[in-house]
Amino acid sequence: MAKLTIPELKSRKGRGSLVMLTAYDYPTAKLAAEAGVDVLLVGDSLGMVVLGYDSTVPVSLEEVLHHTKAARRGAPEVHLVADLPFLADATPERALAxxxxxxxxxGADSVKLEGAKLEAVRALVSAGVPVLGHVGLTPQTAGMLGGYKVQGKTPAAAKKLLEDALALEAAGVWGVVLEMVPVPLAARVTEQLSVPTIGIGAGAATDGQVLVFHDLIGVFDRFKPKFVRRYLEGGALIRDAIAAYAADVRSGAFPADEHGYAMDESALEGLYGKES
Incomplete structure (x- = not known):
């Protein structure tokens, strides 16, 4: 599968079929690429689902960079988006750096930033860096939004969300993530924008969907958002496999003869000496 270019990504507008998935390491990115995912995202959600933080705020640029490198190695032919972590986009200069x-x-192909940081977007686009926008619930600033709640439910909030999305488009983003946005509002924003929208908890009217890999396969159990569909109860399967391994070690069933390596007994003579 050839890597999607920015014009090709934009051409997916109106088709509702753009598939994005988070990936934070080599094997996940490789599997996602083999499964035909269009876009991979090294999101700062890695802070919660991989690193065990309570939120995305503590995630550092070095951590995002580390995981971006790994995902790139796993999926060299898939468009790769990397998140700018909290405050890395506070100014255009910081965003560029x-x-x-x-x-x-x-090796990222695009970067994603949260909210209508228009000056940062313009600086990045002017420098030749493709940008994916993100409105609705923005986890880095969830505390200011009242927590992890649906956004845009009042007339004023809906108007602001649409205005922010349009402003991001005008600033040059190639697409906009809509997170935890009411379905009718997400449909209206999608209709108004000429660039693709990618929904997460925003219904089926968006131009694409994104999920967190660990939610999709059921290995993150701290909480389960309403919008997540688990395609595998991977946590239970992995836990059972580890328990079976531990039981086999304790009972002596593992390792068995087939798991070891033989050698010529004569090679041991020099170690122990010949018996008289």
């Missing part, structure tokens, strides 16, 4: 590392060192 962070994006430079993610693109040049990490």
């Amino acid at each position: 962070a994006a430079e590392r993610l693109v040049k060192e990490g």
Whole structure:
């Protein structure tokens, strides 16, 4: 599968079939690529589902860069988006510095930033860095939004969300993630924008969907958002496999003869000496 270019990504507008998935390491990215995922995202959600933080706020640029490199190695032919972590996009200068590392060192094809940080977007696009926008629930600033709640439910909030999405489009983003947005509002935003929308908890009217890999396969159990469909109860399967391994070690069933390596007994003579 050839890597999707920005014009090709934009051409998916109106088709509702753009598939994005998070990936934070080599094997996950490789499997996702083999499964035909269009876009991979090294999201700062890695802070919660991989690193065990309570939120995405503690995630550092170095951590995002580390995982971006691994995902790139696993999926060299898939469009790879890397998140700008909290405050890395506080100014255009900081956004440019962070994006430079993610693109040049990490191999990212695009970067994603949360909220309507228009000056940062313009600076990145002017420098030749493709940008994916993100409105609705923005986890890095969830505390200011009242927690992990649906956004845009009041007339004023809905108007602001649409205005932010349109402003991001005007600033040059190639697409906009809509997170935890009411279905009718997500449909209206999608209709108004000429660039693709990618929904997560925003219904089926968006131009694509994104999920967190660990939610999809059921290995993150701290909480389960309403919008997640688990395609595998992987946590239970992995736990059972580890328990079976531990039981086999304790009972002596593992390792068995077939798991070891033989050698010529004569090779041991020099170690122990010949018996008289």
